[in-house]
Amino acid sequence: MKVDLSGALLNEFRKAEKEYEEAIARGDAEEAKKAAMKCAKLLREIAKYAPNREHYLKLAEKWEKASDVKIRRAVSENGKETEEDFSNYVKSFISQSKVTWNDIAGLDDVKRLMKETIVLSLIQKPESIQPWKGIMFFGPPGTGKTLLASACAGSLKATFFNVRTSMILSKYFGESSKIVSALYDVARDKSPSIVFIDEFDALTTKRDEMSEASRRMLATILAELDGFIDKKSERFVLTLAATNTPWDLDEAVLSRFSRRIYVPLPDKEAIKAMIRIHTKGLELKADLETIAARCVEKFYSGRDVSALCKEATWNMVREMNRLEELANLPFEELMKKRLNLRPLTLSDFEEAFKKIKSPLTKKEIERYEKWAEEFGSR
Numbered sequence: 001m002k003v004d005l006s007g008a009l010l011n012e013f014r015k016a017e018k019e020y021e022e023a024i025a026r027g028d029a030e031e032a033k034k035a036a037m038k039c040a041k042l043l044r045e046i047a048k049y050a051p052n053r054e055h056y057l058k059l060a061e062k063w064e065k066a067s068d069v070k071i072r073r074a075v076s077e078n079g080k081e082t083e084e085d086f087s088n089y090v091k092s093f094i095s096q097s098k099v100t101w102n103d104i105a106g107l108d109d110v111k112r113l114m115k116e117t118i119v120l121s122l123i124q125k126p127e128s129i130q131p132w133k134g135i136m137f138f139g140p141p142g143t144g145k146t147l148l149a150s151a152c153a154g155s156l157k158a159t160f161f162n163v164r165t166s167m168i169l170s171k172y173f174g175e176s177s178k179i180v181s182a183l184y185d186v187a188r189d190k191s192p193s194i195v196f197i198d199e200f201d202a203l204t205t206k207r208d209e210m211s212e213a214s215r216r217m218l219a220t221i222l223a224e225l226d227g228f229i230d231k232k233s234e235r236f237v238l239t240l241a242a243t244n245t246p247w248d249l250d251e252a253v254l255s256r257f258s259r260r261i262y263v264p265l266p267d268k269e270a271i272k273a274m275i276r277i278h279t280k281g282l283e284l285k286a287d288l289e290t291i292a293a294r295c296v297e298k299f300y301s302g303r304d305v306s307a308l309c310k311e312a313t314w315n316m317v318r319e320m321n322r323l324e325e326l327a328n329l330p331f332e333e334l335m336k337k338r339l340n341l342r343p344l345t346l347s348d349f350e351e352a353f354k355k356i357k358s359p360l361t362k363k364e365i366e367r368y369e370k371w372a373e374e375f376g377s378r
Contacts, residue, residue: 009049013042021166040064048335062092086182093161093183094190097154104151105277105302106270107144113261113377114152121238133225134239136200136257138246138376139368140360142303143263145242149196152240158192165202168217176217184224184237191235200241201248218250225256246371254375262372265365268292271305278309283343291349298353299360311352316344 020035043060047053101111114135121131137145146162153160161183168179187193197203203217225239241257243249254260266274271292275284295305317323320340329337 009042009046013039013046016042036063058095062095083182086178087186090161090179090183090186093163093167094186095160095162097150097160099147099150099154101151101155103154104144104147105273106266107148107263110148110261110263111151113259114148117259118152118156118238122236132257132259134241134257134259136246136249136254136260137240137242137263138260138371139244139263140265140299140301140365141244142301143265144302145263146196146198147302148263149194149240149242152238153194153196156192156194158194158236158238159187159190161187161193161195163195163197165197165199168197168203177220180217180220180224187237188235191237193237194240195237196240196242198242199244200253201243201245218253222252222256246375247367258377260376262368262376264368264372265299265360266295266302266305268296270302271295271300274302274305275309278306279313279344282313282341285343286346286349290346294353299358299362299365300356301358301360304356304358308349308352308356311355312344312348315348315351316342 016035016038020032020039023032023035040060040063043056043063047056047060050056101115104111117132117135120129137148139145149162150160152158163183168176168183183195187195203221246260268289269292272288275288275291295308298304300308317339320342326334326337
């Protein structure tokens with residue numbers, strides 16, 4: 001059996017993350033703390049092997065910094081926290097993005113719409129010309145919605161609040177609304193700010209399907225969106241949201257996000273650019289036109305293209321190195337070794353195609369396109 005060290009560590013991280021979530025649900029602060037520290041430690045180990053080392057180190061730091069406040073909030077008696085607690089908690093969402101528009105392959109129409117929106121929000125203008133209150137990204141999973149939000153923040157050098165739904169949802173009545181309010185208070189204080197909320201549909205499904213607590217939280221979000229620009233100051237907060245199921249969103253939410261941008265699957269040119277990015281530092285002896293055409297036929301997202309390149313690379317690495325034997329070496333010796341490499345060929349990608357499957361179908365893509373035609377921005 002051949003050993004994929006980074007893959008094994010990622011699997012262990014996912015297990016630790018699940019242990020953390022289960023401990024939070026039980027209200028077991030001690031076990032949650034242990035699991036959080038385990039997550040941080042595993043991410044630091046992954047950073048030793050992964051090419052994007054800084055990314056994993058930053059994630060590890062977030063686990064270390066956010067765990068205490070999140071655990072205290074989640075398992076506190078009666079679920080009561082002070083405004084300072086909520087403020088400190090949402091500060092753990094903050095990151096400084098270094099991604100720019102030039103780092104995104106393809107999506108030229110999407111980037112144009114984004115740039116127009118940002119300029120209109122910031123430039124001096126008559127009062128009759130009003131910017132959009134928020135931008136909704138919609139489209140298949142893995143098409144780069146988070147990357148677009150990162151580029152928006154990175155290009156503006158703005159404070160970036162990268163929010164997952166699990167960060168906002170709380171088991172305590174009314175607490176989710178307080179978290180949302182604290183989020184926007186901190187965002188205004190740290191203006192210019194970009195608030196990005198992923199999987200937005202999980203927070204704001206149809207109102208007749210929502211609990212009272214969810215309705216209160218939705219009302220808070222909509223109120224914040226209505227007032228996201230303080231006209232009497234230069235404070236700027238732009239809300240970006242993303243969903244894979246736009247047809248499930250509440251009508252009131254859609255009305256606040258009048259700028260709805262479809263993020264489609266990449267075309268051939270974008271895929272070729274992605275392959276060059278994901279194989280940077282390696283020699284390519286493969287017909288990119290052929291590979292890109294196959295990716296389009298298979299309805300690959302940007303995430304799928306990334307996985308394809310990784311799998312093709314590992315095909316080459318496994319062939320050129322005895323990983324199983326190397327795994328038996330002591331840590332110090334292993335760190336001194338260098339991988340044997342050769343150019344990536346079409347056969348490497350052919351093997352990868354056998355393992356990377358897109359969950360999307362033509363019918364599903366047509367549904368996105370139809371919704372974009374009816375409700376999206378151009």
